[in-house]
Amino acid sequence: MYFFNEITNFFFLGTILSFIFSILILFTIKFHQSFSLDQNFGIQKVHSGKIPRIGGLSVFFALVIIGLLAKPNLAEKIQIFLLCITPVFLLGIAEDITARIKPKWRLAASFFTSMLLFSYADIAIKETGLQFIDLLLDHFIISFLMTILAVTFMSQAINIIDGLNGLSMGSSVAMLVAIILITFIEEDIFLFSFSMSFLGCIVGILILNFPSGKIFLGDGGAYLIGALLAVLVILLPERNPNISSFTSLLIISYPAYETLRSFFRRNFSKKQSWYKPDDKHLHSLYFKILNKEFNKLVSNSLASLIILILPILSACLSIIYYKNTEALFIALLIIIILFELLIIIGNKLIKNSHK
Numbered sequence: 001m002y003f004f005n006e007i008t009n010f011f012f013l014g015t016i017l018s019f020i021f022s023i024l025i026l027f028t029i030k031f032h033q034s035f036s037l038d039q040n041f042g043i044q045k046v047h048s049g050k051i052p053r054i055g056g057l058s059v060f061f062a063l064v065i066i067g068l069l070a071k072p073n074l075a076e077k078i079q080i081f082l083l084c085i086t087p088v089f090l091l092g093i094a095e096d097i098t099a100r101i102k103p104k105w106r107l108a109a110s111f112f113t114s115m116l117l118f119s120y121a122d123i124a125i126k127e128t129g130l131q132f133i134d135l136l137l138d139h140f141i142i143s144f145l146m147t148i149l150a151v152t153f154m155s156q157a158i159n160i161i162d163g164l165n166g167l168s169m170g171s172s173v174a175m176l177v178a179i180i181l182i183t184f185i186e187e188d189i190f191l192f193s194f195s196m197s198f199l200g201c202i203v204g205i206l207i208l209n210f211p212s213g214k215i216f217l218g219d220g221g222a223y224l225i226g227a228l229l230a231v232l233v234i235l236l237p238e239r240n241p242n243i244s245s246f247t248s249l250l251i252i253s254y255p256a257y258e259t260l261r262s263f264f265r266r267n268f269s270k271k272q273s274w275y276k277p278d279d280k281h282l283h284s285l286y287f288k289i290l291n292k293e294f295n296k297l298v299s300n301s302l303a304s305l306i307i308l309i310l311p312i313l314s315a316c317l318s319i320i321y322y323k324n325t326e327a328l329f330i331a332l333l334i335i336i337i338l339f340e341l342l343i344i345i346g347n348k349l350i351k352n353s354h355k
Contacts (some may be wrong), residue, residue: 007193010070011200014062018204021058022215026208035097038216051213053096055205056221060089062201074193077121084116085227088155092220106219107152113227114151118144123231125150126238129245129325151230157255158226160262162217164283164304165297166210168255169202169217171311172225175251176202178315179232182247182322186240191232198228211301226255246328250318253335254310258282261339282339283307285346292353306342310335 029036029052038053060082067078091109095101117123125146127134136142162168176199183192202225208214217225233248249256258281265280279288286306290299314335321327 007196010066010193010197013069014066014197014200015204016200017062017065018058018201019207020204021061022055022205022208025052025054025058026214038218049213051216053216053218054093054220055209055215055217056089056093056096056219056224058205058215059201059217059221060224062204063198066197066201070193070197074190074197077190078194078197080121081117081228081231084121085113085224087116088113088223088227089220092159092218092223094220096218096220106223107156110152110155110223110227111148113155114148117151117227117231118147121231123147123151123234124238125234127245129237147234150234151227153256153259154230154233154252155223155226157252157259158229159219159222160259160281161255161283162222163281164287164307165213165300166206167283167304167307168222168225169206169209170304170308171254172202172229173199173206174308174311174315175229176232178251178318179236181319182236182243183240186242188240191235191239195232198232210304211297213297213300243322244325244328246325246332247318247322250314250328250332250335253314253332254307254339257336257339282342282346285343285350289346289349289353310339310342313338 025032025036029050032052032054033050036052036054038051063078063082067075067082069075070078088106088109091101091106095106124143126137126143128137137146158168158172161171176195180192180195180199183195205215205217205221209216229252233252236248236251237243237245262281283303286303287299290302293299294302314331317331317334318328321331
């Protein structure tokens with residue numbers, strides 16, 4: 001009971017710290033609005049008003065303080081993770097401030113962060129539960145490359161879905177709740193403790209982001225959260241033999257599938273480069289539909305709630321079937337099919353509205 005109370009305290013501490021830092025950003029807006037505000041134009045813009053997009057600072061500094069106050073084992077790990085993730089976080093914040101950091105440099109920072117995590121934090125994909133892949137992972141270079149790709153991919157994935165109030169953070173909350181409950185059952189104290197602390201840091205800014213959209217996570221915050229989620233889902237089966245690797249895949253299925261789908265869609269399009277933003281994401285589609293009936297803020301929040309069905313369902317199924325690889329695989333297919341059904345329904349609604 002003492003342990004649980006202590007961890008709960010870190011959740012509330014993370015929430016309070018992140019909330020306070022976010023409030024400070026909002027109250028000091030006149031001092032930094034010349035460089036910190038999100039633009040009201042662009043193909044992906046679904047909001048209006050002066051909104052700071054440097055909310056990632058709130059999550060980062062809340063984690064830094066928890067990393068200083070936690071018990072030695074947890075504190076050391078948090079500090080190492082944050083140091084390794086600092087390169088991609090800083091490039092993201094630089095983009096939030098200047099809007100001039102090219103995608104290739106941010107991608108390079110993601111790769112560098114991934115290499116640091118592999119080298120200094122011992123974050124490595126060593127097993128998948130699939131024998132033919134595990135034979136390949138016995139080779140250092142294959143394990144290295146898969147880990148680099150996984151962390152980089154997840155960093156980008158959270159940024160891809162960060163298009164509506166509460167969507168990326170709400171999805172992250174759903175993923176973290178799944179990890180928290182599974183690690184609690186499996187008695188993995190470290191992952192449970194870190195996930196609870198991390199959850200609090202996200203909830204603190206989410207309060208101000210959804211539904212009102214007072215502050216945005218920004219690229220820096222999205223990269224930070226994505227990289228840390230990658231660390232957690234890699235460690236989840238690696239530290240706990242009872243947990244299937246497909247649990248991690250199912251937990252991240254929504255942002256992962258959205259990102260893969262976007263990558264292939266852009267690559268097969270002759271009119272667009274893979275790294276250029278567009279308004280063809282699932283969340284963009286439902287915002288367009290709702291915006292025909294409601295104002296931007298209401299459309300934004302309602303669209304987010306609809307899409308959040310996917311990560312919440314993924315989280316629930318992963319908690320129920322985390323030991324059953326076959327059931328997890330079927331659940332993964334269900335999420336993909338549901339995603340595609342939402343796309344089909346959304347496109348039909350758009351088409352009908354033009355008649």
